[in-house]
Amino acid sequence: MEPAGPSRDPRLTAFLTTLRHNPALPEVLAGATALDLPNWYLTGGCLFQTVWNVTTGRPPTHGIKDYDLFYHDASDLSWEAEDAVIRAGRAVFGDLAARVEIRNEARVHLWYEDRFGVPCPPHASVEAAIGSFAATTCCLGVRRERDGGLRVHAPHGLADVFDLVVRPNPVLAPRAVYEEKTRRWLRTWPELRVLPWPEGPERPPAAP
Template identity: 70%
Template sequence: MRALGRLPLDEQLAALRTVLSRNDVLLEVLRRTAALGLPGWYVTAGCLFQTVWNVVTDRPPQAGIKDYDVFYFDDGDLTWAAEDAVIRAGREAFAGLPAEVEIRNEARVHLWYEEKFGVPCAPHTSTEAAIDSFAATTCCLGVRLEPDGRWRVYAPHGLSDVFGLVVRPNPVLAPRAVYEAKTARWREQWPELTVLEWPAGR
C-alpha cells in the first residue's frame, strides 16, 4: 500500500478517496457537515491521514483516531457567540456518531492561538491558509463534499508522505514542542512512521 505514494497525482487522489471511504464514520461526518452549509468548510487533520495510516498498515480504519476536525471560515462575525452557535448546531447534526466532532471557525484562530501555544498567529485569510499552518506537512490535508457530490481535496504538500508514512515538520507557525508532542503520540499508535526531525535553528 505504501507504493500508492509513487503513483501519479491523479491516481493518488483516486486512491485517497478509496482509502478514506473505508472509514464509515468519516464518510458520515462528511455527509453531515455538507448538510450544515458552512462557508469554506473542510474535514481535516488527523481523521484523514490517520485513516490512511491505518489502512496502509492493515489496522481497522478508525483505530487511534481521537476526533474528527471540521474547519470553516467566517470572518463576517468574529464573536465567540457566533462560533458557539455553529458548534451547538454541529452537536445536534453529529448526534449519535461514535466519535467526537470538533468544529472551529478558522477566522478566529488569531484571537486565542498565542495564549494556547505561546506564539502569535496572524489572522488566517481562508480555511486553506489555516490548514497550511499545521505543525507537520503530512497533516496539511482537507476534504469536503461539493453540492454535486464531488470530493474537493486540499493537499498543498501532496499525498506521497501521507501514503508513505512519513511525517515532515512544517515550521511556519506551530512551535517545535507541538510537533514533537504530536509525533511522540503518533509513534506510540503507529510505530511504522518515519518522523523527520525539526530543522535546526527554527
C-alpha cells in the same frame, strides 16, 4: 467518492478509496454538507490516520480521537457566533459514534498565542489554516461540493501520507508542538518515519 476538479497527484484516487474504509467519514461529510458552513473542510488526523491505519493493516478508525470540521467566517468573530455553530453541529452529529470538533478558523488568531506561545496572523481561509499545521503530512482537507463530488486540498501532496513519513512544517506551530504530536503518534503507529525539526530559527523571518 470522486474528486471535484482536476488533480495532478496520481495518489488522489487511492486516497479517496482508502478513506472509504472509515465508516464515519461519509457520515461526517454528510452532516457537514447539511450544515452548509462557509469555506468548510473536514481535516486533521481523521484523514491521514485513516490512511496510516489501512496501510498498516489496522482497523480504519484506530487511534482517531476526533473529526475536525473547520470553517471560515470572518463576519462575526465573537465566541457566541462560533458557539452557535458548535451547538448546531451537536444537533447534526449527536447520534454519531465519532466526535466532531467544529472550529471557526477566522478566530484562531484570537487564542493561538495564549495556547501555543507564538502569535498567529489571522487566517484568510481554511486552506491557509490547513497550510499552517505542524507537519506537512497533516495538511489535508476534504469537503463535498454542491455537485456531490469531493474536493481534496493537499498542498504538499499525498506521497508522505502513504509512505508513513511525517515531515515538519515550520511556518507557524513551534517545535515543541511538532515533537509532542509525533511522540504521541509513534506510540500508536510505530511504523512512522518522523523527520527532525530543522535547526535554526523557529519560523522564517517576517517580511519587511
